[in-house]
Every structure is written in structure tokens, then in C-alpha cells.
Amino acid sequence: MAQGFDHLLDATITHLEALKAEGARSVSFSNESVQILREMLQERRERAEPAQSNRPFAQKPIARETVSRRESSVATDAGKAQAADLVGRVADWPVLNAEEKLTAMRDLASRAGACTKCSHLVKSRSQVVFGVGSLDAEIMYVGEAPGLDEDRQGEPFVGKAGQLLTKIIQTMGLSREKVYIANVLKCRPDTPGQTYGNRKPTPLEMQTCWPYLLEQIKCIRPKVIVALGTTAVEGLLGKKTLGITRLRGKFDDFRGIPLMPTYHPSYVLRNPANRIKRQIWEDMLSVMRLLNHPVTSQQENYFTS
Numbered sequence: 345m346a347q348g349f350d351h352l353l354d355a356t357i358t359h360l361e362a363l364k365a366e367g368a369r370s371v372s373f374s375n376e377s378v379q380i381l382r383e384m385l386q387e388r389r390e391r392a393e394p395a396q397s398n399r400p401f402a403q404k405p406i407a408r409e410t411v412s413r414r415e416s417s418v419a420t421d422a423g424k425a426q427a428a429d430l431v432g433r434v435a436d437w438p439v440l441n442a443e444e445k446l447t448a449m450r451d452l453a454s455r456a457g458a459c460t461k462c463s464h465l466v467k468s469r470s471q472v473v474f475g476v477g478s479l480d481a482e483i484m485y486v487g488e489a490p491g492l493d494e495d496r497q498g499e500p501f502v503g504k505a506g507q508l509l510t511k512i513i514q515t516m517g518l519s520r521e522k523v524y525i526a527n528v529l530k531c532r533p534d535t536p537g538q539t540y541g542n543r544k545p546t547p548l549e550m551q552t553c554w555p556y557l558l559e560q561i562k563c564i565r566p567k568v569i570v571a572l573g574t575t576a577v578e579g580l581l582g583k584k585t586l587g588i589t590r591l592r593g594k595f596d597d598f599r600g601i602p603l604m605p606t607y608h609p610s611y612v613l614r615n616p617a618n619r620i621k622r623q624i625w626e627d628m629l630s631v632m633r634l635l636n637h638p639v640t641s642q643q644e645n646y647f648t649s
């Protein structure tokens with residue numbers, strides 16, 4: 345029954361997000377349906393773990409409505425307050441088999457690829473940069489937004505910062521094909537009046553794009569998420585955070601999945617001191633240890649001198 349409910353809930357959220365992607369801004373429920381949903385939600389709450397530590401935007405009261413729009417697209421007044429809880433934690437998410445994952449990810453990629461929610465980005469982008477890697481990845485790397493190279497090639501982290509990320513992944517004994525790489529924002533942020541340069545995604549852009557990343561995470565169910573830079577951490581946690589220098593190196597939590605905040609590779613490129621390289625590498629060693637991946641003494645000792 346619980347699993348049936350979760351499947352139904354997931355299908356409902358996916359359907360609502362598809363409607364939203366197509367431009368719908370509200371849906372109507374009969375009073376009776378709202379009552380049924382309330383009762384189901386109540387039952388589910390009673391089943392769930394009591395502590396829900398990771399509530400996006402929970403720190404600011406103004407953001408409650410933001411959360412409900414961002415996470416479920418349920419726009420009824422009655423649904424708003426509860427909507428933030430509908431996505432739940434990893435233990436509540438349905439486990440998809442390989443075929444279901446492939447279908448879900450293809451469907452999501454095609455919806456994201458046709459997304460027109462941010463009209464300014466639709467105009468400036470060459471293409472949507474969805475994500476790349478294994479749908480069974482244990483580690484998911486999340487960056488900020490595509491840059492020029494990514495916009496041209498349609499793949500995240502393929503420019504200079506991407507080459508460094510690839511090197512880090514390989515040094516961990518992995519490959520881009522074994523992990524999953526995505527961004528908080530799937531379109532390159534526009535830079536009006538400039539033909540080069542990057543800018544940070546705005547909170548509204550990140551919020552608008554959020555359902556795609558959330559669905560990617562739910563489909564893959566990684567064992568660890570590595571958030572590359574402050575923007576990625578804020579995009580994932582849905583709240584303002586301390587700067588990455590203060591956050592890095594300590595696991596946070598994303599709905600029951602350990603989340604390691606670390607430097608964005610472009611920060612390391614701008615600050616190539618051994619101390620910074622060692623810190624990002626220590627964060628990766630922590631990830632490897634958490635996953636019980638063997639760590640060789642050579643790996644252990646990188647950048648210690």
C-alpha cells in the first residue's frame with residue numbers, strides 16, 4: 345500500500361511538473377480530492393521518520409510558497425503548506441529498475457530539452473545541458489550552470505573546469521561514465537551585451553530549474569552527492585548557506601543522501617595553491633571512504649608535500 349502510494353505520488357508529481365513545463369500555472373482539485381490528499385499525507389507523515397532536517401528554504405517564512413511551487417507545482421491553497429513535504433526523503437522514493445530509470449531519464453531529458461520556462465535563457469542558449477553519466481552512479485557531482493563550452497557541446501563540465509573535474513574523478517579511480525554529472529541550472533546563464541564570460545544563476549532561475557535536478561537525483565538515487573561550490577550547495581539545499589570555505593569537508597544531508605560540499609573546480613583553477621588542491625582532494629578522499637572505496641597510499645598522499 346505504502347509503495348503503491350509512493351508510485352502514485354511520484355506519477356502525480358511528474359504529471360504536474362509536465363503541466364507546469366507546458367505553461368500551466370494552476371490546477372483545480374475538488375474539495376473531496378483535497379480531503380483525500382490530506383488524509384493520505386497524514387498517513388504518510390505518521391509512517392515517516394519524525395525528524396525532517398532538510399527543508400529547502402525553511403529558514404525564511406517567505407519561502408514556504410516558493411517551496412511548494414518549486415517542488416510540486418500544486419498550486420491550490422490547501423495544498424501549498426503540505427507540498428514541501430511531498431517529495432520526502434530518499435527512503436520514500438520508489439526504486440526504479442534499469443529500464444524504468446532509462447525511460448524516466450529519457451522522458452525528463454526530453455522535457456528539459458524543450459523547456460521554455462526562462463524565456464531569456466531560451467533566447468541565449470544553444471541547447472539545454474541536461475546531464476551525463478551512469479544512471480546507477482554512486483556519486484553525483486552537481487555544478488552551477490553550463491558555461492560557453494558546455495552550451496556548445498551539450499554536456500556539463502567539458503571546458504577547463506570540466507577537464508579538472510574529469511582529472512579528479514579519474515584520480516579517484518573512477519571515470520565520467522561511472523559517475524553522474526549535472527548542474528543546478530540546465531541552461532547557460534545569459535550575459536546580455538557580452539559575447540563571453542559567465543554569471544551566477546539567479547535564485548529564480550535556480551528555483552525554476554529545480555524540478556529537473558530533483559528528478560535526476562530521484563531517478564539515480566546516488567549514495568553521495570558532491571556539490572561543487574556555494575551555488576551548487578545553495579541550489580541543492582534550497583537556502584542561503586555559508587561560503588564554501590566554511591562548508592567544505594563536512595558532510596551535509598540532502599534528503600537522507602550524504603552531501604559533500606567542496607570547491608568548484610574553477611575556484612581551484614583560479615587559486616592553484618597546493619593547500620586548495622589538497623583540500624578538494626581531502627573532500628574526495630572522504631567521499632571514497634564513505635563509499636568504502638579502497639584508497640591507495642599514493643592517493644592518500646597527493647598534495648601533502
Ligand code: URA
Pocket residue numbers: 487488489490491494499500501502503505506527
Ligand atoms: N561550471 C559549472 O558549474 N558547470 C559546468 O557544466 C561547467 C562549468
